[in-house]
Amino acid sequence: MTSLSMTDDECWAAVRRRDKGFDGRFVTGVLTTGIYCRPSCAARHPLRENVRFFADGEGARATGLRPCKRCLPDDVARDEGAVIAAIQAIKASEEPLALADLARRTGYSATHFQRVFTRHTGLSPAAYARALREERARAALSEGARVTDAIYDAGFSGSSRFYENMEGRMGMTASAWVNGGRGVTIHWAVVPTSLGDMLVAATGKGVCRLSFDEGRAALEDRFPAADLVEGGADFEALLKQVVDAVEAPVNGFDHIPIDVKGTAFQEAVWRELRKIPAGETRSYADIAAAIGKPGAVRAAGSANGANNVAVLIPCHRVVRSDGSLGGYAYGLPIKDELLRREKAPGQRRFDEF
Structure with missing residues (x-):
């Protein structure tokens, strides 16, 4: 039991x-x-x-x-099984599956299944399928596949539909993304901090990557054809602001521009993370409820883990429901130290990006 x-x-x-x-x-x-x-x-x-x-x-x-x-x-387990079965069907199908077809496979009405699926994943079945196609296209393009092959292999019906889905959702134009970031200049540096070596990278819009114990190779994986420039006069000023934010987070960092794009659900989670005041924490359930998706606790956790800009999007402020730290991509000691620093007086609420 x-x-x-x-x-x-x-x-x-x-x-x-x-x-x-x-x-x-x-x-x-x-x-x-x-x-x-x-x-x-x-x-x-x-x-x-x-x-x-x-x-x-x-x-x-x-x-x-x-x-x-x-x-x-007792239907909760049945609902979860139905969602898992639908996800497997979506992944296995070469063509988009109609909601009625997915519902019929799981034994639910279309309306009820839509609610069940959205409650568990944070996305409708159609939105989940689109996100899956986008992810497949990104992976294929990053591996050097031809643009046309990647578009059709990912399940898009044509290049126009691909560009329509990708435009404005990755922090750069769709044409830049399909070419591995070609035409985009990203300035970067690895700097020592009291928390360890920190990678900071930025496009002309703002910080697109902040992580610990990573280097140029991590950027090449994400933007294999981008123009990666180490340092730079304008970038140095931004870099100083980022280092100051990490060393003294209670001073705030809403003034630092960031350049992040994800699914609509991910961006909703990231906006909510930016609202958590320094010195406070939230649970995954709190975040899911705050964005109007109280049943999407697991999806909120996944969006939290997909954050590419540590500290500035404060995913370290999310803990388990019992108050324990939970996980952190860069290790619990860094998470614990960031939370400790933020408990100092003078916190303020951060604006949405």
């Missing part, structure tokens, strides 16, 4: 919020009615003293409780 990984107080808070992001993580047993529910159940809240929390329906049923007929808590 699965053990509950959250405290009762955390569970009760999620129930009070009717937080869909916690559906599937535990169930709420109501001893007076003999039923158990999802955290998001729309039924009237029971009294706290009449509630007990279980890791799953199996644990609740073992005590004699039965599933709520209103919120159908």
